[in-house]
Amino acid sequence: MSDSPQKLQLPGFEKALLGKAERCGFGPVYVYSAAAVLNILMQRDGMNADEALEFYEFNILGAYMGEGTPLFLSDVWEDDELTDEID
Numbered sequence: 001m002s003d004s005p006q007k008l009q010l011p012g013f014e015k016a017l018l019g020k021a022e023r024c025g026f027g028p029v030y031v032y033s034a035a036a037v038l039n040i041l042m043q044r045d046g047m048n049a050d051e052a053l054e055f056y057e058f059n060i061l062g063a064y065m066g067e068g069t070p071l072f073l074s075d076v077w078e079d080d081e082l083t084d085e086i087d
Contacts, residue, residue: 006068
């Protein structure tokens with residue numbers, strides 16, 4: 001499968017880029033580390049943790065730009081339930 005010209009990058013967040021993800025029937029999209037995006041916002045833009053999280057949730061995570069919209073990978077939170085563990 002060739003790369004779709006539709007996948008969108010986040011300028012200024014290259015260090016947060018993890019790779020790309022693909023699903024059956026959809027073109028590939030870029031995947032970014034949510035933690036790295038937050039760190040960039042705090043270090044580069046001088047935001048505190050609360051400001052960075054609010055900006056990220058509203059302006060980055062909340063911005064749907066079509067099928068090429070990037071994905072953001074977060075660590076599993078303690079309250080998330082894992083049902084099928086792989087040994």
